Amino acid sequence: MASYHSEASSASSRRTSASPIPHRMGPMEYQPTVLCRCRAKAARWISWSRDNPGRRYYKWPTSSFIRDLLNDLRDAVWSLRREKDELFVAVREGQAMARDVDTARRELAALKKHVVETDAKLVLLKEQNRRLEKDRCVLFFCFTGNLWSVCHGLGDELSSISECYYDGRY
Structure with missing residues (x-):
């Protein structure tokens, strides 16, 4: 065991990523013995997963x-994880569509x-236009009436003037 640690320390000076866990031991070379239900010695393994690196566990x-x-x-678990990921993507897309x-x-x-x-303004403008059209018609009739009376009155004066000065040559 001591020789292993000295080898590991010299190896660690050569390699920076050397493992501090003695991985040269076989799965059955450990003490005290752990037995399974069938009374056989269980193998000891070392986990290299991301969640539990270096953790020792027994496998029957x-x-x-x-x-x-x-x-x-x-x-089945992998299939369900893939399905969950697909559903997660679908939910995200659905949320984006809902926001849209x-x-x-x-x-x-x-x-x-x-x-x-705009419709309210249009109604007001149509009402104002109707009133202005009505006012225009009233003013037109007033103007034509005044013009008629002026022309009629002027016509009477002209006829009386022309009667006075008409010598009948035309």
Whole structure:
């Protein structure tokens, strides 16, 4: 054991990523012995996963049925994870579409409000135009009436003037 540590320390000076865990030991070379339910010695393994690096665990021998069952369950878990990821992406897309629909609804409401305001202005302008047309007609008739009376009165004067100065040569 001491020779291993000295080798590991000299190896660590050569390599910076040397493992501090003695991985040269076989799975059955440990003390005190840990037995499974069938009274056989369990193998000790070292985890190299991201969650538990260097953690030691014991693995008991499994039957082929259990091994097949675990493989099927693993495949089912992977399938469900893929499906979950796809659903997560679909939910994100749905949320984006919902935001787009909400934005479109707000724009539609603003446009409807603008249309209502414009229609109200249009009604007021039509009413004002109707009043102005009426006033224009009244003024036209007043002007023509005044013009007629001026012309009629002037015509009477002209006829009386022309009667006085007409010598009948034309």
